[in-house]
Amino acid sequence: MKVETYLYGAVEVDPEKVITFPNGLVGFEQSKRFMLVHDEGNAQPNSYTLQSLDDSALALLIVDPAALGFTYELELNDVEMALLQSPAADEVTVMQVLFKKEEGGKAAIMPSLRAPLVINTKARVGLQKIMETVSQNILLSNLASTV
Template sequence: MKIATKFLGEVEISEQDILTFEQGLLGLENEKKFVILPIDADLPLAILQSVEHTEIGFVVAYPFVFKKDYSFDISEDDREQLQIEKEENVLTYSIVTMKETFQESTINLLAPIIVNMDKKCGKQIVLQDNKSYPLRYPMQTLEGSAK
C-alpha cells in the first residue's frame, strides 16, 4: 500500500510493516498506527511516520549511537504491554529535534520509543529513574561510528 509521508513523499509500505501504539505517542494519544522508514543506510536515523496522517512524522534515532552509556529498565507493565519475550526483538528509538545544522539538533533521551519488531507494537515511555536523562541531548556529541 502507498502512504503519503511528511518527509519522504509517497512511499510503498507493506501491511506487515505497520506498528501499533495502543496508547499513541505523548501528546498524540489517538495516533495508533505508525511505520518506521529508513532515511539512509549510513545514518542512525529513520522516520517514524503515521500511516493515517501525512503531517505526523518524526525523525528518530538510535540513542545508543549518541550516548554510549544510555541505559534504562523497562517496567514489568511496559514489558507486558509490549509483549516482550526476547530482548533481541526490541528496538529503542528517540525522537530527534532537527535544527538548522546537525550540530544544533537534539535527541530526546527522557522519553524513548520502544518497539517490539516481532509483535509489531510500540510504546513511548517516560523514564522515571534517577539518571535524569535530558529531553534535549545535543547530537553533536556523536559517540558512535555513524557518519
C-alpha cells in the same frame, strides 16, 4: 496499502511492516500506526524517519542512542511488558526522538532523553517510556549538534 505522506508523497506500505504504538506518542496520542523510512543505500542506518500512517503530516526523526554516544538501561514494568507482548531482550530496540531546540538565537538538534521509544521488533509494537528523571545508568557524550 498506499499511504499519503508529507515528506515522501504517496508510498506503498507493507502491512506486515507497520509498527503500532497502542498508546500513541507524547503529544500525538491519536497516531498509533507508523512506518520506518531510511536511506536505501545504508543497510544498517543509525537514524530513521518514523512516519505516521494516521496523520500524513506527522514524521519524526529517530536515532539509535548509541550513534549519539549513550546507552540506556531501562526497566519495564509489568504493564509495559504486556503492551510489548513480553519480548525477549534481543527483540527490543530503543530509539531516541530528535527535536529542534532554539536558544539564544542558535538552533540545535537534541534527543528527548526522558522519553525513549522502546520497540518489540518481532511483534512490531512499541511504547514511549516516560521517565521522571534520567538515571545515572545513561552514559552521555556529545548530545547536541549545531544546525
